[in-house]
Amino acid sequence: MNEQVKEYIEKYPSEIIEMFNNLRKTIFDSISNEPQESLWAKLPSYYVGEAFVRLIPFKDHINIEAQAAAGHKEELAGYKMTPKGMVQIYLKQDIPYEALKQIFAETLEQQTSVLSSK
Template identity: 50%
Template sequence: MNEDIRNYISSFDLKTMQRFDELYDLIEQCAPNGSYEKLWAKIPSFYYKEQFIRLIPFKDHINIEAIAVLSFKDQLLGYNITPKGMLQIYHSEPIPYEVLKKIFTESFNS
């Protein structure tokens, strides 16, 4: 994880940092060679060519902005998807790892 992202996420509580780290690791597993990460408008962002995924941490949840979220909405029943198409995962909810792998892979390769 680059230093800017690490410094940014360290300002959050332990639960948010742990959840962020889990999602970060999952993105790393799905990211193709040549991808990179940076803060964009103070938002941790992951890029490959023209595509991006953003993790937006909050006190009680993390929003995931990825182009493929809506393609998998039928597999995300029970999770909130914002009007802008971001997936909200509350800290009280399990992380849907298998669906997120598909979302991240498709988002990077769109």
């Protein structure tokens, strides 16, 4: 894990850290290229080229910013979606891993295809 991201996430409750680590692993497992991990505006971000996914932790939930999320509203019907299209997953909710893997792949693999064709 990127040292800045590690320091950033350590200030959250253990349940959020565990959820964050599970979501982070899901990002890495969903695409063939390893994304670049860094803080952007103090937010943990995962890049492939210009495409990105952000995991934004709060004390009781994590917001997920991924461009493809808006196309999966039916699969995410039990989860709040912010006006900016971020998915909110609260500690009491199950993580929709399969839907998220698809969202992460669609968001990041599109850029992978562009990079590999150059």
